[in-house]
Amino acid sequence: MSSDPIRHDRHTKAMNSRKTITIKEVAKVAGVSVTTVSRYLNGNLGKMSVATQQKIQQVIRDLNYRPSAAAKSMRSDSTHIIGVIVGDISNVFASMLFTGMYKTLQPRNYSVMLLNADNDADAERECVEKLLQQNVDGLIIQPSRGNFEDYYPIVNAHTPLAFVDRYVDATPSSVIHVTSDNYEASRRMCEELAGKGYRHIVVVSTTTVGTSAQIPRIHAITETARRLGLRLSVLDLAGGDDAWLADALRAIRTTSGEDRTAVVSLMGPLLLRVLAASRMLGLEFPRDMGLLSFDDWEWGEYVGQGIDLILQDPETIGRRAGEALLAMIRKQPPDDNEIVVPTKRIPGRSL
Amino acid sequence: MSSDPIRHDRHTKAMNSRKTITIKEVAKVAGVSVTTVSRYLNGNLGKMSVATQQKIQQVIRDLNYRPSAAAKSMRSDSTHIIGVIVGDISNVFASMLFTGMYKTLQPRNYSVMLLNADNDADAERECVEKLLQQNVDGLIIQPSRGNFEDYYPIVNAHTPLAFVDRYVDATPSSVIHVTSDNYEASRRMCEELAGKGYRHIVVVSTTTVGTSAQIPRIHAITETARRLGLRLSVLDLAGGDDAWLADALRAIRTTSGEDRTAVVSLMGPLLLRVLAASRMLGLEFPRDMGLLSFDDWEWGEYVGQGIDLILQDPETIGRRAGEALLAMIRKQPPDDNEIVVPTKRIPGRSL
DNA sequence: CTGAAAGCGCTAACAC
DNA sequence: GTGTTAGCGCTTTCAG
Numbered sequence: 001m002s003s004d005p006i007r008h009d010r011h012t013k014a015m016n017s018r019k020t021i022t023i024k025e026v027a028k029v030a031g032v033s034v035t036t037v038s039r040y041l042n043g044n045l046g047k048m049s050v051a052t053q054q055k056i057q058q059v060i061r062d063l064n065y066r067p068s069a070a071a072k073s074m075r076s077d078s079t080h081i082i083g084v085i086v087g088d089i090s091n092v093f094a095s096m097l098f099t100g101m102y103k104t105l106q107p108r109n110y111s112v113m114l115l116n117a118d119n120d121a122d123a124e125r126e127c128v129e130k131l132l133q134q135n136v137d138g139l140i141i142q143p144s145r146g147n148f149e150d151y152y153p154i155v156n157a158h159t160p161l162a163f164v165d166r167y168v169d170a171t172p173s174s175v176i177h178v179t180s181d182n183y184e185a186s187r188r189m190c191e192e193l194a195g196k197g198y199r200h201i202v203v204v205s206t207t208t209v210g211t212s213a214q215i216p217r218i219h220a221i222t223e224t225a226r227r228l229g230l231r232l233s234v235l236d237l238a239g240g241d242d243a244w245l246a247d248a249l250r251a252i253r254t255t256s257g258e259d260r261t262a263v264v265s266l267m268g269p270l271l272l273r274v275l276a277a278s279r280m281l282g283l284e285f286p287r288d289m290g291l292l293s294f295d296d297w298e299w300g301e302y303v304g305q306g307i308d309l310i311l312q313d314p315e316t317i318g319r320r321a322g323e324a325l326l327a328m329i330r331k332q333p334p335d336d337n338e339i340v341v342p343t344k345r346i347p348g349r350s351l
Numbered sequence: 352m353s354s355d356p357i358r359h360d361r362h363t364k365a366m367n368s369r370k371t372i373t374i375k376e377v378a379k380v381a382g383v384s385v386t387t388v389s390r391y392l393n394g395n396l397g398k399m400s401v402a403t404q405q406k407i408q409q410v411i412r413d414l415n416y417r418p419s420a421a422a423k424s425m426r427s428d429s430t431h432i433i434g435v436i437v438g439d440i441s442n443v444f445a446s447m448l449f450t451g452m453y454k455t456l457q458p459r460n461y462s463v464m465l466l467n468a469d470n471d472a473d474a475e476r477e478c479v480e481k482l483l484q485q486n487v488d489g490l491i492i493q494p495s496r497g498n499f500e501d502y503y504p505i506v507n508a509h510t511p512l513a514f515v516d517r518y519v520d521a522t523p524s525s526v527i528h529v530t531s532d533n534y535e536a537s538r539r540m541c542e543e544l545a546g547k548g549y550r551h552i553v554v555v556s557t558t559t560v561g562t563s564a565q566i567p568r569i570h571a572i573t574e575t576a577r578r579l580g581l582r583l584s585v586l587d588l589a590g591g592d593d594a595w596l597a598d599a600l601r602a603i604r605t606t607s608g609e610d611r612t613a614v615v616s617l618m619g620p621l622l623l624r625v626l627a628a629s630r631m632l633g634l635e636f637p638r639d640m641g642l643l644s645f646d647d648w649e650w651g652e653y654v655g656q657g658i659d660l661i662l663q664d665p666e667t668i669g670r671r672a673g674e675a676l677l678a679m680i681r682k683q684p685p686d687d688n689e690i691v692v693p694t695k696r697i698p699g700r701s702l
Numbered sequence: 703c704t705g706a707a708a709g710c711g712c713t714a715a716c717a718c
Numbered sequence: 719g720t721g722t723t724a725g726c727g728c729t730t731t732c733a734g
Contacts, residue, residue: 386720
């Protein structure tokens with residue numbers, strides 16, 4: 001062995017291993033069987049002699065051996081991959097959500113495959129299909145479809161599933177569900193506005209997706225406004241541009257008369273639009289109107305004297321979803337599949 | 352067949368396929384060989400009779416067959432997965448970068464495995480290892496290490512590689528490299544500040560990573576400032592909090608004397624810190640000092656009367672990296688491996 | 703304490 | 719036009 005006649009460049013730093021090294025070669029070079037190597041790799045060192053272990057370890061280093069995930073998963077039927085589908089990755093919400101998941105999944109040695117459904121039901125179906133073909137161990141979805149029927153393939157494949165952020169009708173109890181406290185937060189907000197003397201609430205929304213978290217918010221606001229005798233207008237921005245929004249706001253101001261008006265934006269990106277429209281109109285908050293927005297991080301704090309916010313906690317949503325999913329994968333279903341993550345009211349100077 | 356005596360629930364919507372369906376079963380049920388099914392699946396319908404095609408398609412639907420990516424990749428030695436490693440996913444930059452990559456990769460039917468290196472060299476090494484075990488078809492990395500030696504395993508595995516955003520010493524020309532025009536943009540900015548009458552530049556940086564894009568920016572600013580005879584201070588925030596920054600800024604103001612001072616923040620997150628510190632001090636821009644920041648999206652536009660920005664285009668960086676990488680995977684190396692994506696100067700009212 | 707060998711689901715020669 | 723069959727690299731009984 002030490003007088004190996006064949007030229008090899010194992011010593012070269014930039015070694016160019018043409019052929020992929022397999023467990024078989026490791027076994028051969030180490031002078032043991034593949035079984036033993038496999039056992040070593042999986043920490044299954046029942047009563048393996050220390051000498052053997054060291055030998056194997058040495059050979060693995062020398063040969064630069066790297067186990068093939070595909071072959072492994074084929075036998076063990078577990079990929080240690082979690083599939084994640086979000087509505088729109090360019091959104092800050094999605095990126096924080098992902099951060100949260102990652103923090104729980106990575107330490108447990110799970111990898112994440114991240115797909116974007118573009119808030120589109122068909123695209124989402126394809127994403128699901130792709131991930132099922134990858135045989136992912138679990139799936140976390142910010143759903144773009146409203147009815148659970150569309151997710152049957154996942155259930156049939158026996159793949160643990162968690163929904164985050166949005167609501168899906170007829171979701172079976174075996175599916176994990178993690179959202180913000182949309183309803184409660186909206187109700188409290190309405191009561192606060194009324195307490196502050198606002199008599200007219202203008203909701204700015206954009207319900208591009210039927211499953212949007214904006215829906216329960218609108219419900220809560222509607223009910224609470226009715227109960228408290230507040231006037232309510234809903235501006236759905238779908239399609240409209242900033243100028244359209246500016247017009248709408250101006251019209252509303254006119255009709256408000258003596259009533260104090262508060263504009264409520266239902267998500268971070270909408271706040272930007274409201275600010276742009278207000279700038280066109282020369283509106284100032286809270287001088288001319290009150291302003292409050294749902295949001296995902298605190299940039300609004302630095303706008304003007306600070307915008308009043310209801311802050312979601314996407315990172316926690318992601319973390320909890322990841323934890324619950326891992327529990328399911330381990331066949332230890334969590335006690336409660338309905339997880340609600342509280343939002344936080346950040347006071348500003350726009351009310 | 353129509354009088355199948357065995358009870359099955361193929362008609363049930365929520366069918367519970369216990370066993371995984373393989374290509375073999377499809378073949379059997381369709382009354383053809385596995386080869387034929389495989390050919391059908393891969394669109395390799397040389398002279399396959401239309402009848403056979405339809406039959407197979409039908410059976411695939413009926414059985415709810417889903418090809419196994421692992422088995423496929425094992426034979427074909429290609430996973431159609433691209434590994435992506437970023438420094439910090441919670442960063443807006445990373446999320447836009449990812450968006451850009453995704454837009455080129457997804458239509459070409461590549462999936463993305465996204466890992467976070469936490470701006471840490473060791474963590475990054477593990478990420479690389481993991482992705483190589485997954486046998487990814489290509490790798491896009493926002494590098495956390497400064498020397499190319501550390502990336503040899505990737506080269507040895509013959510995996511196409513692209514670096515984005517940051518610089519790695521001694522990178523071979525076979526590796527793609529996509530960055531902003533950091534140097535040029537910084538030089539132009541200095542000249543602009545001088546032209547506007549600023550005599551003192553205060554750079555706020557945080558060089559947590561040795562490979563940071565902030566380095567070339569600092570270089571360019573240093574050189575240009577010297578050439579133009581501007582005074583220059585560099586505040587490295589590493590470790591310091593907002594109060595520390597406030598103190599530093601106050602001290603600098605004192606020493607500035609009659610010189611007009613401009614604060615230059617080298618990345619978006621730092622701008623937040625500068626704003627927080629200024630608020631503590633009661634500083635206003637541009638009344639007391641000028642302010643300009645590098646950033647990744649235009650939120651600064653809405654702060655005060657609008658912050659002067661140098662906007663990066665992370666989405667384009669990601670897109671270009673994805674395109675070049677795909678070209679390499681197809682053995683069509685792009686003409687130029689050094690891709691520079693221009694930044695954009697967004698005028699504000701803080702200078 | 704270790705090994706031999708079957709087989710996971712698929713592709714691609716090579717046959718006919 | 720379609721079928722047979724040998725592996726891809728690994729885990730895991732079952733046997734010593």
